[in-house]
Amino acid sequence: xxPVLAFVIVMLVWTISDFVAKKTKSLLSxxxxxxxxxxxxxxxxxxxxDLLTSSSLLALAGVVVGFVIVHxxxxxxxxxxxxxxxxxxxxxxxxxxxxxxxxxxxxIFGGGIHxxxxxxxxxxPLDFVVAGVGALSGGTISVIIVQxxxxxxxxxxxxxxxxxIAALQGLVGFPLxxxxxxxxxxxxxxxxxxxxxxxxxxxxxxxKAEGRLPAxxxxxxxxxxxxxVVVLISILINNVTDGILNTFVVALLFGIALRTFGIFKPxxxxxxxxxxxxxxxxxxxxxxxxxxxxxxxxxxxxxxLLICFAFGVAGIAGFAALTGKLLGYSVSMSIAIGLTALFGxxxxxxxxxEAAKGAGESAEEVAAIEHEILPKMIVAGFSTxxxxxxxxxxIIAGHIGG
Numbered sequence: 001x002x003p004v005l006a007f008v009i010v011m012l013v014w015t016i017s018d019f020v021a022k023k024t025k026s027l028l029s030x031x032x033x034x035x036x037x038x039x040x041x042x043x044x045x046x047x048x049x050d051l052l053t054s055s056s057l058l059a060l061a062g063v064v065v066g067f068v069i070v071h072x073x074x075x076x077x078x079x080x081x082x083x084x085x086x087x088x089x090x091x092x093x094x095x096x097x098x099x100x101x102x103x104x105x106x107x108i109f110g111g112g113i114h115x116x117x118x119x120x121x122x123x124x125p126l127d128f129v130v131a132g133v134g135a136l137s138g139g140t141i142s143v144i145i146v147q148x149x150x151x152x153x154x155x156x157x158x159x160x161x162x163x164x165i166a167a168l169q170g171l172v173g174f175p176l177x178x179x180x181x182x183x184x185x186x187x188x189x190x191x192x193x194x195x196x197x198x199x200x201x202x203x204x205x206x207x208k209a210e211g212r213l214p215a216x217x218x219x220x221x222x223x224x225x226x227x228x229v230v231v232l233i234s235i236l237i238n239n240v241t242d243g244i245l246n247t248f249v250v251a252l253l254f255g256i257a258l259r260t261f262g263i264f265k266p267x268x269x270x271x272x273x274x275x276x277x278x279x280x281x282x283x284x285x286x287x288x289x290x291x292x293x294x295x296x297x298x299x300x301x302x303x304x305l306l307i308c309f310a311f312g313v314a315g316i317a318g319f320a321a322l323t324g325k326l327l328g329y330s331v332s333m334s335i336a337i338g339l340t341a342l343f344g345x346x347x348x349x350x351x352x353x354e355a356a357k358g359a360g361e362s363a364e365e366v367a368a369i370e371h372e373i374l375p376k377m378i379v380a381g382f383s384t385x386x387x388x389x390x391x392x393x394x395i396i397a398g399h400i401g402g
Contacts, residue, residue, distance in 0.1 A: 014030070070230050084376065088379065103129055133393070134389065224272070234248075316338040
């Protein structure tokens with residue numbers, strides 16, 4: 001496809017999605033609207049399968065995602081980060097909840113998968129349970145782990161299953177999280193007006209407004225250079241530890257540390273010329289899997305997918321709400337934290353910001369609400385998708401085909 005035409009179409013889709021989100025005050029999030037447009041476009045053939053690739057945005061996103069992760073770290077103060085131990089526990093409980101709920105589903109609907117139903121491959125219900133847990137709670141790495149185990153056992157349908165979940169889970173996660181975060185944002189607005197929470201103090205921000213970087217490194221090119229160096233170091237640490245210390249987790253921690261020591265200014269990428277395009281490119285990463293959805297696979301695996309999402313979301317809501325309540329979080333915030341398992345970054349950031357802007361009626365209110373929601377959602381996304389899910393999936397994937 002012509003690269004310029006592809007780029008223009010993608011920008012049109014995002015313009016429409018942004019417009020709808022603003023008109024509905026984020027009741028329909030921009031991510032959800034864009035997901036629906038892309039899914040319909042790919043399934044009907046209106047959009048060619050190489051649309052996103054031809055636009056060059058996917059390639060750009062692959063390069064700059066680490067840069068934005070560092071930027072996210074500089075949005076979170078060390079004090080904010082220390083408070084997120086409860087969020088980490090809710091995230092861990094969420095992955096456990098998904099596993100328990102899908103195991104129950106496997107027992108209820110475990111009459112066996114009959115040969116010929118799914119590509120002439122016979123599989124036990126437990127195989128789909130394991131695949132569902134890995135895909136529903138995790139990202140690309142978890143899907144790859146499940147796929148390798150399933151293909152190694154000759155179970156092609158089981159290998160397809162997590163790909164479809166990964167492609168479609170945003171369609172479930174985005175609207176649910178948007179609705180729940182709107183409720184949490186409305187609650188926080190009441191707390192702000194009652195004087196129980198406040199907008200983040202800007203005294204520290206004024207002192208560290210420019211950070212300690214020399215002037216040449218505060219330009220667009222200089223900022224991208226120095227943040228790129230941090231990303232390269234994060235990649236090196238990931239490689240040296242054989243992935244135990246994930247690139248993006250390390251990048252986030254570097255961002256927090258460099259802001260804490262005043263080397264990087266808060267929100268390091270804000271104000272540089274390239275940031276807007278970088279964000280759009282990263283958001284396009286979300287929709288890439290939709291181009292791979294095959295209508296035939298979708299039809300054959302429709303029932304397992306429906307069961308997986310229904311029980312998975314129930315497990316998320318139940319375990320996250322209970323754990324969060326015991327730790328002092330509101331039910332709505334706890335469930336929103338749990339639902340990050342369905343999408344992770346950058347959805348965690350976009351939905352938090354949309355909820356805050358939809359509820360707040362002044363810049364101060366928006367800042368106060370976002371300050372309460374955003375750190376929790378960012379840490380939640382990493383605790384579920386990037387860390388806990390990968391560990392759990394690595395342990396249980398060996399049971400596929402066993």
